[in-house]
Amino acid sequence: xxxxxxxxxxxxxxxxxxxxxxxxxxxxxxxQNEVGEYLSLHLPEAGGVFVQAESELGAxxxxxxxxxxxxxxxxxxxxxxxxxxxxGISTLAGAEMPCVIVxxxxxxxxxxxxxxxxxxxxxxxxxxGHGDYHCIVLAPSTIQELVDFMFExxxxxxxxxxxxxxxxxxxxxxxxxxxxxxxxERLADSRKQPEWALTGAKGRKPHLxxxxxxxxDDLYHFNLRQQEKWEKIQAExxxxxxxxxxxxxxxxxxxxxxxxxAGSVIDLAxxxxxxxxxxxxxxxxxxxxxxxxxxxxxxxxxxxxxTVEMNLGQMVEDVRLAVNGKIPVDFFGSPGGRVPxxxxxxxxxxxxxx
Numbered sequence: 001x002x003x004x005x006x007x008x009x010x011x012x013x014x015x016x017x018x019x020x021x022x023x024x025x026x027x028x029x030x031x032q033n034e035v036g037e038y039l040s041l042h043l044p045e046a047g048g049v050f051v052q053a054e055s056e057l058g059a060x061x062x063x064x065x066x067x068x069x070x071x072x073x074x075x076x077x078x079x080x081x082x083x084x085x086x087x088g089i090s091t092l093a094g095a096e097m098p099c100v101i102v103x104x105x106x107x108x109x110x111x112x113x114x115x116x117x118x119x120x121x122x123x124x125x126x127x128x129g130h131g132d133y134h135c136i137v138l139a140p141s142t143i144q145e146l147v148d149f150m151f152e153x154x155x156x157x158x159x160x161x162x163x164x165x166x167x168x169x170x171x172x173x174x175x176x177x178x179x180x181x182x183x184x185e186r187l188a189d190s191r192k193q194p195e196w197a198l199t200g201a202k203g204r205k206p207h208l209x210x211x212x213x214x215x216x217d218d219l220y221h222f223n224l225r226q227q228e229k230w231e232k233i234q235a236e237x238x239x240x241x242x243x244x245x246x247x248x249x250x251x252x253x254x255x256x257x258x259x260x261x262a263g264s265v266i267d268l269a270x271x272x273x274x275x276x277x278x279x280x281x282x283x284x285x286x287x288x289x290x291x292x293x294x295x296x297x298x299x300x301x302x303x304x305x306x307t308v309e310m311n312l313g314q315m316v317e318d319v320r321l322a323v324n325g326k327i328p329v330d331f332f333g334s335p336g337g338r339v340p341x342x343x344x345x346x347x348x349x350x351x352x353x354x
Contacts, residue, residue: 003178008143008168009034011179012076012102015150017042018186021100022071023049025062029081030114031170032104036076046186056081060088060101067097068209070197072154073126076102078170079120080111082128089163090129094211096196098157100150101135102166104173107337115337116171118256121314124167125285132223134230136164136237137284141259143177145282151184158194160233167284169310170256171339182333230286237348239282240291244270248277251295252345252354253307255281262308269349276349279305284315292322299326306330306352308345310338328352 006014013035016024024043026036038049047065049254053059059075066073077085082103092099099162107113124137136156138149149166156163193199198209213219241259245251246268254262260279269276279295298300304327306314316331323329332348334340 002182003180005160005176006143006179007034007174007176008085008146009104009173010038011143012146012150012166012168012173013038014042014181015147015184016074016100017046017048018181018184019151019154020072020186021048021074021154023051023062023073025051025053025059025066025073025075027053027056027059027077027081028130029078031103031106031116031173032076032078034173035102035104046179056084057088058247060085060092063099063101063296064088064092066094067099068095068196069091070194070199072100074100074102076104076120078104078110079276080173082120082123086123086129089135089198090131090133091128091211092163093133093135094131095209096161097163097209098154098161099328100153100157100166101163101165102168105169107335113337114170116310117335117337118169118258118310119312119314119335120167121284121309121311124165125318127285132163132226134233134285135284136233137160138164138166138282139255139282140166140168140172141256141280143175143179144170146172147179147181147184156237160229161196167256169257170337183268235282236285237287238288238291240279240288241278241282243280245277245295247275249275249303250349251277251279251302251305252349253279253281253305253315254309255284255315257339258308258310261340261342261345265345265349266344268346274349274353281315287318289318289322293317293324296323296326302327303327304330304347304352306332306345306349308332308340310334310340
């Protein structure tokens, strides 16, 4: 089979099946309901388990149970639903349980609306729940990337024993595009039983899956070990896409769906003779600080970066940290589920470069 036209949410769900998900634990919220709907029909056919939970809290704790049994576990939600899952996500990270969580972001705060937004960046990249922890966060901008990132998500989660979040948005979940699944057939599971899996004693020394440390400095030392792990992830896993940066005087920094819109801005700007490029982080955590710093160099390469987001200013903080004051980093935001037009972004670029 070649390319097939699919809605983003359904393509993501099909990719999860082919990537070997064992259990999906659902609770409905627009604009990601098609993920659970598709998996409820097709995951049992592939030998997996679909459970409609009684709440978001129930769903994320079912993910914990399946992950502790050594299974590939997944859930998805949007905005307020992800907020309700935060205690469970923190507990998964504290117990070092791998899983995949999808957030098709909607406008906020509160219940907001069902339009696409990028206002959950802080929540996804700065922990979101209580305590010191991180999730690995992947930011697709096309439906093909939704599919491709799903095949990366479970291996990353299992490699680092962390939750991995795919941070999409309502537009990406609802739009339709051709998707190529060639070479992505679901294979028989050849993974070894993971070391953390609870299978009953079975002649081995018993062990616990937990995030509770009540004795002495146990939690202190656990957190220091987690910090060492984060440093390794930050060294090994950052990914960045660069577009038209070879001769760029100016750059737009954008992620996800905004990265698509930025491509049109580049075309408009270059038609006017403005040498504009795109910096698009594919991993929001770990953020590609080193690669962005190298683009800036000693401050004589790029002249300026305009960070464009569908929020009031979140990723811009990480861009500024990466640049470390060597060049100006400006911001243009469009909050509340409103998607900016390329011409608006170009007008903002005109303002800042005079």
